[in-house]
Amino acid sequence: MATTYDDIPKHHEATQSEKLVITASSLGTVFEWYDFYLYGLLASIISAQFFSGVNETTGFIFALAAFAAGFAVRPFGAIFFGRIGDLVGRKNTFLVTMGLMGLSTFVVGLLPSYASIGVAAPIMLVLMRLIQGLALGGEYGGAATYVAEHAPNDKRGLYTSFIQTTATLGLFAALLVVIGTRTLIGEEAFKDWGWRVPFLVSMILLAVSMWIRMQLAESPVFQKMKDEGTTSKAPLTEAFGQWKNAKWVLIALLGAVAGQAVVWYT
Numbered sequence: 418m419a420t421t422y423d424d425i426p427k428h429h430e431a432t433q434s435e436k437l438v439i440t441a442s443s444l445g446t447v448f449e450w451y452d453f454y455l456y457g458l459l460a461s462i463i464s465a466q467f468f469s470g471v472n473e474t475t476g477f478i479f480a481l482a483a484f485a486a487g488f489a490v491r492p493f494g495a496i497f498f499g500r501i502g503d504l505v506g507r508k509n510t511f512l513v514t515m516g517l518m519g520l521s522t523f524v525v526g527l528l529p530s531y532a533s534i535g536v537a538a539p540i541m542l543v544l545m546r547l548i549q550g551l552a553l554g555g556e557y558g559g560a561a562t563y564v565a566e567h568a569p570n571d572k573r574g575l576y577t578s579f580i581q582t583t584a585t586l587g588l589f590a591a592l593l594v595v596i597g598t599r600t601l602i603g604e605e606a607f608k609d610w611g612w613r614v615p616f617l618v619s620m621i622l623l624a625v626s627m628w629i630r631m632q633l634a635e636s637p638v639f640q641k642m643k644d645e646g647t648t649s650k651a652p653l654t655e656a657f658g659q660w661k662n663a664k665w666v667l668i669a670l671l672g673a674v675a676g677q678a679v680v681w682y683t
Contacts, residue, residue, distance in 0.1 A: 435568065438563065442579075445511070451594075451619065452553075455619075456525075456546065460484060463612075466530045467480070467539045483543045486543055486546045487547065502559050506639055507563045511559055514553075517548055517551070518553060566636040566638040598611050
């Protein structure tokens, strides 16, 4: 028998465990966006470190193109990890996306510069950006779904809004770490090697995030569907193969979100 809306557990008041889910998911989102924003904040330095084989203007354009690469693959990350989440569960997918994000950011802090290994340096940098984009695409939608499936029945919009709001804190955290490091060691040292510190700090944030999210249980809605054998066998086909669903995806991507994203990242 298929699970219907009436079968989904409804909550009239948020329990402590539900509040923990929202807090943990939001904190994890803060750390993920910290990783993603670092590149944008340090684009001029990254340009000098990884694209010094061309003139300054061209190098900066290449650095921005590498930044854009992370955006280009985010929808594919959402599709891929969204499908995995629908098939095997939200929690484990969370841990995978978070691990990929944290490790790829940490590796950027260890990459040798163009002066050391030549063109292999920017190639490895772009690869790390692609992994970051894939991971963030999967993590962000997964977090919203996970929170929605735990939230009180009449508070889903409010509780999932924390995922969007706390992403801003990731930007603030990245700014504070960059400014703090630059102030402590000086401008010259920061340009030489100190720019790596904010990327390496991501390993600490990764450890905290993983520990927090490992305390969480699987989504009760997903667990109920899994126990009943009613989970989707073809989530991508159901989401995009039917025009009644696909049209809302297109409206959200090209209408509701595109303009907001341009303003926000500018």
